[in-house]
Amino acid sequence: MPKMKTKSGAKKRFSLTATGKVKYTQSGKRHGMIKRTTKQIREHRGTAILFKTDGDNVKKYFLPNG
Template sequence: MPKLKTKSGAKKRFKLTGTGKVIYAQRGKRHGMIKRTNKQIRNLRGTNVMFKSDGDNVKKFFLPNA
C-alpha cells in the first residue's frame, strides 16, 4: 500500500491543537482591505476552532498523518 500524503494546501491552512481540534485562520483578510471597514478587519484577527464534524473531515481526508 502506498503511504497517505498530507494535502499541501491543508498544511498551510490548518493546525491541530493538543487535544486534536482543528484551528484555522479566518477568511477574508488576504487582499482588498480597502473595501473592508476597520471593524471588519479588527474582528477578523486571530484564529478560530473548527466545528467538530468539519474538523473530523479535515483530519480524515486532508491531514491523515496529523
C-alpha cells in the same frame, strides 16, 4: 502498500491543536481593506477553531500524521 500522504493543501491551511481541534487562519485580509469596516478587520485577526463537524472532515486529510 505505499505510505499514506498528508494533503499538501490541507497542511498549508490548517493545523491541529493539542486536544485535536482544527485551527485555521481567517480569510478576507489580503486586499480590499478600504471597503471593510474596522470591526470586520478586527474580528478577522489571528486564527480560529473550526466547528466539530467541519474539523472531522479536514482531519481525514491529516489521517497519517494527525
